[in-house]
Structures are given as C-alpha cells and as structure tokens.
Amino acid sequence: xxxxxxxxxxxxxxxxxxxxxxxxxxxxxxxxxxxxxxxxxxxxxxxxxxxxxxxxxxxxxxxxxxxxxxxxxxxxxxxxxxxxxxxxxxxxxxxxxxxxxxxxxxxxxxxxxxxxxxxxxxxxxxxxxxxxxxxxxxxxxxxxxxxxxxxxxxxxxxxxxxxxxxxxxxxxxxxxxxxxxxxxxxxxxxxxxxxxxxxxxxxxxxxxxxxxxxxxxxxxxxxxxxxxxxx
Numbered sequence: 001x002x003x004x005x006x007x008x009x010x011x012x013x014x015x016x017x018x019x020x021x022x023x024x025x026x027x028x029x030x031x032x033x034x035x036x037x038x039x040x041x042x043x044x045x046x047x048x049x050x051x052x053x054x055x056x057x058x059x060x061x062x063x064x065x066x067x068x069x070x071x072x073x074x075x076x077x078x079x080x081x082x083x084x085x086x087x088x089x090x091x092x093x094x095x096x097x098x099x100x101x102x103x104x105x106x107x108x109x110x111x112x113x114x115x116x117x118x119x120x121x122x123x124x125x126x127x128x129x130x131x132x133x134x135x136x137x138x139x140x141x142x143x144x145x146x147x148x149x150x151x152x153x154x155x156x157x158x159x160x161x162x163x164x165x166x167x168x169x170x171x172x173x174x175x176x177x178x179x180x181x182x183x184x185x186x187x188x189x190x191x192x193x194x195x196x197x198x199x200x201x202x203x204x205x206x207x208x209x210x211x212x213x214x215x216x217x218x219x220x221x222x223x224x225x226x227x228x229x230x231x
Contacts, residue, residue: 141221
C-alpha cells in the first residue's frame with residue numbers, strides 16, 4: 001500500500017539520525033573506513049568531481065586496511081583513475097577524499113583519493129523533476145520513479161533482494177515523496193526500526209541510502225544507481 005509521505009515527524013527522526021558525519025548504522029566505524037558497503041550511507045551531501053592531472057597520469061586509490069591508512073604508501077591499491085575520470089565523493093579525511101568510481105567495464109572501486117587531484121564539479125544545474133524520472137538500477141536492485149498524482153510529488157517503487165534459492169530475502173519500496181532540490185527523504189515513521197531512505201541526485205547518478213530496515217535480513221537498497229537506458 002502506498003504511503004503518502006506527509007513527512008514532518010518522519011523527516012525529523014531521520015534528521016536526528018543524520019546529525020553526525022556518519023549515519024547511525026555506521027557508528028563505531030574508524031574515521032579512515034572507506035569502502036563500498038558503507039559509501040551510500042555515510043554522507044548527506046555527496047559531491048561530484050573530475051580527476052585532474054597531466055596526460056598519462058595514474059592516480060591510485062588508497063585502502064583502509066590498517067590504522068595508518070590512507071596516508072601510508074603501503075595502503076595504495078592497484079586500481080587507479082586517470083585525468084577527466086568522474087568520481088563521487090562522500091567525505092574527506094585530511095588530504096584524502098572517500099571516492100566512488102565506475103569504469104566503462106567492470107565493477108566500481110571505492111577508496112581514498114588525494115583531494116589535490118580533484119576538480120570539484122560545483123557548477124551542476126539544480127535538478128528538475130524530469131531528472132528524477134525513470135528506471136534506476138544498482139546490480140539487481142531496481143527503483144522506478146514516476147510522477148505521482150500530487151503536484152510536485154514523485155512515486156517511488158523499488159525491489160531489492162539478498163541471497164538465492166530458499167534463502168532469498170526481499171524488500172520493497174512503495175512511497176510518494178517530494179524532492180527538495182537534489183535530495184529526497186522518506187520512510188514509514190519515527191521509530192529507528194522503520195524503513196527510512198535518502199536519495200540524492202549527483203550528476204547522472206542516484207545515491208541511495210537506507211537504514212537496513214526496508215526488507216528482510218541483509219536486504220538493503222543502499223547503492224549508487226544509474227538510469228537504465230530506454231530500448
């Protein structure tokens with residue numbers, strides 16, 4: 001059943017959960033943690049940047065395997081980006097930025113990149129309603145966003161799974177909500193165990209974070225989604 005997000009109380013509770021740099025689910029993580037499972041849930045203000053440098057430069061990611069990371073040279077990973085590659089940044093730590101990168105082929109990389117290698121893309125126009133619309137996918141998770149009956153509102157439907165066979169767990173989103181600039185928040189209620197979701201449009205990407213209570217065990221809608229091309 002679709003729940004119209006009147007949102008005063010729900011959003012107040014979500015704001016309290018988001019009051020610290022990391023969301024409540026991430027409490028206890030070390031400051032230098034930067035990896036895929038955390039990335040979509042650890043910020044309320046993601047930013048887009050392009051890698052800068054000279055032709056032929058390789059800018060390597062740094063991991064978070066030990067307490068000396070990301071500064072220690074031993075933390076350097078084999079994966080790298082090159083000038084003009086586009087990354088999403090969740091937060092910074094010293095001279096590093098926790099960054100997400102999707103190559104043309106293969107899986108994404110999340111890790112620390114030196115901030116002096118980033119050209120922040122702050123001139124992106126505010127999104128319009130049509131920028132939210134469409135079918136968004138992150139691996140097997142699917143989110144469909146369309147206009148709702150309420151003026152300025154959006155209808156959000158989503159499907160997520162975890163596991164396989166008899167151990168498959170599922171989750172669903174079925175909400176109406178209104179975006180505020182590049183962000184949108186919605187959920188079931190004020191309890192911390194109720195499903196709560198945030199979305200942010202970052203360039204051509206949709207960063208989705210939930211509180212791990214929007215489906216069965218281990219199910220999460222959190223991820224960086226890309227719009228599915230129309231055929």
